[in-house]
Amino acid sequence: MSGVQAQAAASAPDIKTARLQTGEYLHNFSEMHPPLGETAVLVEADRCHFCYDAPCTEACPTGIDVAGFIRMIKSGNHYGAARLILQENIIGGSCARVCPTETLCEEACVRNDQDHRPVRIALLQRHAVDVAMSTGKQFFSRKTDTGKRVAIVGAGPASLSCAHGLAREGHRVTIFEAREKSGGLNEYGLAAYKMLDNFASREIDYITAIGGIEFRYGQELGDDFDLTSLQEGYDAVFLGMGLGGVNSLGLPNEAADGVMSAVDYIERLRQCADFAELPVGRQVVVIGGGMTAIDIATQIKLLGADEVTLAYRRGPEAMVASEEEREFTQIKGVKILYNATPVNIHTIDGHIKEVEFECKDKTFTLPADMLFKAIGQTFSAKIDSSIALEKGRIRVDEERKTSVAGVWAGGDCVCEGEDLTVAAAQDGKLAARSINECLLKSSTGD
Amino acid sequence: MADLTSTFIGIQSPNPFWLASAPPTDKAYNVVRAFEAGWGGVVWKTLGEDGPPLVNVNGPRYGAWHSGDRRLMGFNNIELITDRPLDLNIREITQVKKDWPDRAMIVSLMVPCTEDAWKDVLHKIEDTGADGIELNFGCPHGMSERGMGAAVGQVPEYVEMVTRWCKEYSAMPVIVKLTPNITDIRLSARAACNGGADAVSMINTINSIISVDLDTFSINPSTGGKGTHGGYCGPAVKPIALNMVAEVARDEQTRGLPISGIGGITTWRDAVDFIALGAGNVQVCTAAMTYGFKVIDDMIAGLSDFMDDKGITSIDEIVGKAVGNVTDWQYLDLNTIVKAEIDQDSCIQCGRCHVVCEDTSHQAITQEKDGLRHFEVIDEECVGCNLCVSVCPVENCISLRELSAGETDARTGETVSDQYANWTTHTNNPARTNQ
Numbered sequence: 094m095s096g097v098q099a100q101a102a103a104s105a106p107d108i109k110t111a112r113l114q115t116g117e118y119l120h121n122f123s124e125m126h127p128p129l130g131e132t133a134v135l136v137e138a139d140r141c142h143f144c145y146d147a148p149c150t151e152a153c154p155t156g157i158d159v160a161g162f163i164r165m166i167k168s169g170n171h172y173g174a175a176r177l178i179l180q181e182n183i184i185g186g187s188c189a190r191v192c193p194t195e196t197l198c199e200e201a202c203v204r205n206d207q208d209h210r211p212v213r214i215a216l217l218q219r220h221a222v223d224v225a226m227s228t229g230k231q232f233f234s235r236k237t238d239t240g241k242r243v244a245i246v247g248a249g250p251a252s253l254s255c256a257h258g259l260a261r262e263g264h265r266v267t268i269f270e271a272r273e274k275s276g277g278l279n280e281y282g283l284a285a286y287k288m289l290d291n292f293a294s295r296e297i298d299y300i301t302a303i304g305g306i307e308f309r310y311g312q313e314l315g316d317d318f319d320l321t322s323l324q325e326g327y328d329a330v331f332l333g334m335g336l337g338g339v340n341s342l343g344l345p346n347e348a349a350d351g352v353m354s355a356v357d358y359i360e361r362l363r364q365c366a367d368f369a370e371l372p373v374g375r376q377v378v379v380i381g382g383g384m385t386a387i388d389i390a391t392q393i394k395l396l397g398a399d400e401v402t403l404a405y406r407r408g409p410e411a412m413v414a415s416e417e418e419r420e421f422t423q424i425k426g427v428k429i430l431y432n433a434t435p436v437n438i439h440t441i442d443g444h445i446k447e448v449e450f451e452c453k454d455k456t457f458t459l460p461a462d463m464l465f466k467a468i469g470q471t472f473s474a475k476i477d478s479s480i481a482l483e484k485g486r487i488r489v490d491e492e493r494k495t496s497v498a499g500v501w502a503g504g505d506c507v508c509e510g511e512d513l514t515v516a517a518a519q520d521g522k523l524a525a526r527s528i529n530e531c532l533l534k535s536s537t538g539d
Numbered sequence: 540m541a542d543l544t545s546t547f548i549g550i551q552s553p554n555p556f557w558l559a560s561a562p563p564t565d566k567a568y569n570v571v572r573a574f575e576a577g578w579g580g581v582v583w584k585t586l587g588e589d590g591p592p593l594v595n596v597n598g599p600r601y602g603a604w605h606s607g608d609r610r611l612m613g614f615n616n617i618e619l620i621t622d623r624p625l626d627l628n629i630r631e632i633t634q635v636k637k638d639w640p641d642r643a644m645i646v647s648l649m650v651p652c653t654e655d656a657w658k659d660v661l662h663k664i665e666d667t668g669a670d671g672i673e674l675n676f677g678c679p680h681g682m683s684e685r686g687m688g689a690a691v692g693q694v695p696e697y698v699e700m701v702t703r704w705c706k707e708y709s710a711m712p713v714i715v716k717l718t719p720n721i722t723d724i725r726l727s728a729r730a731a732c733n734g735g736a737d738a739v740s741m742i743n744t745i746n747s748i749i750s751v752d753l754d755t756f757s758i759n760p761s762t763g764g765k766g767t768h769g770g771y772c773g774p775a776v777k778p779i780a781l782n783m784v785a786e787v788a789r790d791e792q793t794r795g796l797p798i799s800g801i802g803g804i805t806t807w808r809d810a811v812d813f814i815a816l817g818a819g820n821v822q823v824c825t826a827a828m829t830y831g832f833k834v835i836d837d838m839i840a841g842l843s844d845f846m847d848d849k850g851i852t853s854i855d856e857i858v859g860k861a862v863g864n865v866t867d868w869q870y871l872d873l874n875t876i877v878k879a880e881i882d883q884d885s886c887i888q889c890g891r892c893h894v895v896c897e898d899t900s901h902q903a904i905t906q907e908k909d910g911l912r913h914f915e916v917i918d919e920e921c922v923g924c925n926l927c928v929s930v931c932p933v934e935n936c937i938s939l940r941e942l943s944a945g946e947t948d949a950r951t952g953e954t955v956s957d958q959y960a961n962w963t964t965h966t967n968n969p970a971r972t973n974q
């Protein structure tokens with residue numbers, strides 16, 4: 094560390110708003126994977142081999158018929174392609190933007206073996222869904238009203254997928270959402286450069302256009318109502334609250350100013366009217382190894398932080414974030430430190446000054462104006478104690494039934510599956526199927 | 540650099556690549572650019588009789604069939620012969636031939652089917668210094684309705700008659716351009732041969748409709764909502780053209796008749812195909828209309844490198860080299876037995892071979908082994924049809940292996956014989972020759 098830097102770190106924290114010009118924000122937060130043009134779509138679609146029993150479909154948590162929809166794109170049937178996608182995954186538009194496809198469908202693509210480059214499935218999926226959404230084309234309609242009512246808690250992707258599945262079957266859905274907007278992490282959590290142009294809310298409008306879905310905002314389970322009231326007032330309940338808490342580092346001075354939760358900061362970032370409003374440190378340290386760590390590190394760098402270091406306690410092979418994601422953040426200027434465990438936070442006047450690390454029996458410190466905690470989220474909702482948990486989250490079976498009859502759950506708040514948007518979509522879809530079967534049985538008196 | 544000079548029916552050109560009679564050869568401006576780019580010769584856009592020039596439609600003339608990445612695969616047109624005055628064309632032909640004496644200059648002609656009309660036009664052409672004429676008996680639209688073009692080419696007697704007039708009234712070499720819109724190309728070629736033609740050229744364009752506009756239900760291209768069949772050319776027609784060339788090359792009555800090969804030639808490889816099947820030189824239209832005249836560079840370099848590589852010193856050595864290998868089905872050796880083989884190292888596991896063999900052929904490819912995706916040929920079922928090889932997206936991943944004499948064919952349980960045997964003598968053939 095140079096003398097000048099050491100001095101700067103020792104003085105008052107360097108946290109500022111408006112570190113960049115308007116044009117720079119626009120450039121920095123432009124789309125991570127820009128859409129393909131009409132011709133590029135056809136060229137890319139032509140690369141699909143239309144595999145038998147296609148491995149990409151197997152690799153998609155929602156089982157989208159990938160080769161099938163690409164063939165439809167090729168033949169100019171964009172609506173057909175969108176229908177095939179959305180019938181398996183109603184939030185296929187979001188998934189096309191945020192799925193880590195390098196570990197899902199695109200990892201399975203046989204083109205990897207042939208020419209080291211998979212068919213760009215996500216961009217093709219996005220194209221088809223965008224065409225349908227931009228023209229307002231709807232593929233599903235509600236069946237005749239069944240008179241059955243389902244309560245859903247949370248308005249994230251799991252819940253939206255469940256709600257749409259139920260609405261299709263003619264049931265009436267009421268969604269109770271603690272916040273003032275729907276979308277869950279689609280609206281509050283995903284990286285800004287993945288979800289441009291208010292996509293989360295546009296997608297919700299598109300999904301709810303089917304009808305039969307009602308939202309109640311500012312309604313938090315545990316505070317404003319409880320599970321029993323839902324069980325009494327509705328024919329079925331679906332819980333899709335996601336993860337409300339964050340893990341703490343367990344370090345001294347963790348409550349110091351400048352030490353914050355990555356998820357909270359990202360929420361602010363996603364909701365702000367102008368990026369220039371956000372406070373940004375000059376030197377920033379991020380602790381973690383998953384998507385949230387990558388996202389906060391990248392975004393704080395793009396907001397104008399000078400030096401951003403992402404410290405992970407193990408090696409790259411153990412990191413949840415994929416190689417692609419790591420490369421992406423490195424290209425944007427973030428430095429990744431492996432095998433570095435934070436052991437102490439040093440402060441000055443109640444504000445963080447530097448972070449002390451241990452790395453293979455040695456210790457060193459990094460100056461920091463800000464420290465982001467991104468070491469995982471925890472299930473925190475106040476639910477009825479009769480619902481069995483497993484590994485700290487709600488236990489569900491294959492149909493996404495909880496241990497309590499009449500209550501289903503899905504998404505990040507359950508113990509099954511990966512914490513991904515697409516996994517939440519699948520949970521919601523499976524739960525809706527199971528709920529529908531139960532409701533039909535009960536109405537035929539079985 | 541190999542020697543690419545070509546002498547076709549006595550006409551010299553620095554290479555065997557001529558531009559076919561079409562828009563690229565419509566006027567001096569284009570032809571000069573083509574010669575500057577290196578083309579060996581041109582067949583000037585077809586001239587008609589003297590008088591008020593023809594008019595083309597003012598709507599679209601062309602339609603195209605594209606591959607997924609918008610490569611032009613097939614091209615269709617409803618253009619007529621030249622719409623410029625005869626004397627202007629004649630003046631330009633004269634000048635260009637004078638300026639480019641080493642390039643072949645052929646004039647394509649189409650006039651009404653009367654002796655006088657042909658006699659008249661032939662004299663005018665002779666004065667230009669052109670190296671020869673090509674009789675356009677192929678144009679399938681517009682001109683045929685007026686009793687010319689394909690209307691002549693489809694009647695062997697007319698072909699013979701007009702060819703004879705041309706030989707009688709002119710000393711120029713005569714190439715007869717054949718239409719593919721017939722049932723048996725050999726009849727047209729024989730007629731040209733009988734009329735005294737120095738050569739035939741083939742193929743002209745094929746009757747075609749590109750597609751229907753699914754919003755308006757007019758056909759593409761449409762002029763005011765209506766369309767008409769146009770002439771098809773480009774890469775898609777090459778296999779059809781190759782067969783026609785081969786049929787004429789190996790027909791007893793026309794064997795030895797020089798052929799100028801045309802139809803879908805886009806690269807030097809395409810040209811070699813035509814030459815090996817009997818063409819003395821080749822003509823190109825669509826490739827130039829798709830990419831411009833510069834495509835000649837690859838054609839010349841590729842042909843030259845190919846010849847050097849194979850130790851071939853003149854184009855004549857390639858002419859007809861494959862003709863002897865074209866035969867009738869009944870003479871194919873039934874004792875040649877092949878089995879597909881999948882190279883597991885280059886297999887990318889797409890499963891296309893499995894599904895096509897399973898759904899549409901002989902159920903001869905597995906789909907899994909020990910619970911994993913695995914594609915392997917079952918010799919007991921494989922008939923060696925080549926379908927899997929054709930659909931496999933990886934070149935050389937699947938190949939056909941010929942069984943050696945003495946091996947057992949796992950499908951039939953029979954020992955492979957080293958004797959040649961064909962259908963004419965097969966015991967299952969009720970009409971076999973050696974009972």
Ligand SMILES: Cc1cc2nc3c(=O)[nH]c(=O)nc-3n(C[C@H](O)[C@H](O)[C@H](O)COP(=O)(O)OP(=O)(O)OC[C@H]3O[C@@H](n4cnc5c(N)ncnc54)[C@H](O)[C@@H]3O)c2cc1C
Nearest residue numbers: 247249250251271277278313314334335504505512513514
């Ligand atoms: C920073 C970050 C980046 C991510 N990036 C990606 C990515 O790029 N790709 C990807 O696939 N996945 C990503 N994920 C994961 C993905 O966002 C989640 O897996 C997904 O959103 C889970 O959906 P869900 O419906 O279960 O929950 P959530 O999206 O969390 O939605 C839960 C909803 O429930 C509401 N709620 C919570 N408690 C209550 C209550 N008590 N009463 C009423 N309402 C309540 C919340 O306000 C929220 O609206 C990311 C996650 C984070 C945190």
Ligand SMILES: Cc1cc2nc3c(=O)[nH]c(=O)nc-3n(C[C@H](O)[C@H](O)[C@H](O)COP(=O)(O)O)c2cc1C
Nearest residue numbers: 559560561585616675743772773802803823824825
């Ligand atoms: C627009 C167009 C106009 C043509 N006009 C003529 C013509 O006037 N005379 C002629 O003999 N052939 C004409 N042809 C046919 C070509 O000379 C050639 O036989 C045919 O296009 C096949 O070759 P290709 O596949 O290389 O294009 C024309 C072809 C095209 C595409």
Ligand code: SF4
Nearest residue numbers: 896921922924925927
């Ligand atoms: S050659 Fe034909 S029969 Fe044999 S495996 Fe291939 S597709 Fe099947």
